[in-house]
Amino acid sequence: MDRLKEILNFNRQFVKNKEYEPLVTTKFPDKKMVIVTCMDTRLVELLPRALNLKNGDAKIIKTAGALISHPFDSTMRSVLVALTMLKAEEVYVIGHLDCGMIGLKGNQVIEQLKNKGLPTEKVHTLRHAGIDVDHWLNGCEGVEQGVLETVQLIKNHPLLPPGVLVHGLTIDPHTGELALIHEDQQDEE
Ligand SMILES: [Zn+2]
Structure with missing residues (x-):
């Protein structure tokens, strides 16, 4: 049985058995x-x-390396929508140890795409x-540096409402242990 069919079959049972019931919540994050x-x-x-998060507790935006590459990309848009329409109040950037984006160079990705059949001319056309x-496909130099850059990008964003805290952490993908990289604090009045 192929994967899609397997998923669709499982899904029909899931809904039929009302297995969603313990997960019912709203679109607004309870932990803001x-x-x-x-x-x-x-x-x-x-x-x-x-992190002791249950369904409904947090908006989770996933992007390779937890990196926001451009202040006007769709990841940053998601952060702003979460902070406004969805009533979130605090941002957590969580990179992880042993991330595939650490040290990744754009030309390595392009080589792999060529191995998958991408014609070289297309890459040349884009470069011309x-x-x-190549730069766009780059990862980060290190996990902490990547987290800090993303934290700074969000903190310095011209559309970020004042007073929003932006914390930076890393997580161990084996044990789940967090390490604090940047703790944001409310400016004292
Ligand atoms: Zn990763």
């Missing part, structure tokens, strides 16, 4: 948090459990058009 973290498979269940695809 928005988390920007990595798409790493090891974090799918580990991260929420290690002035699109810096």
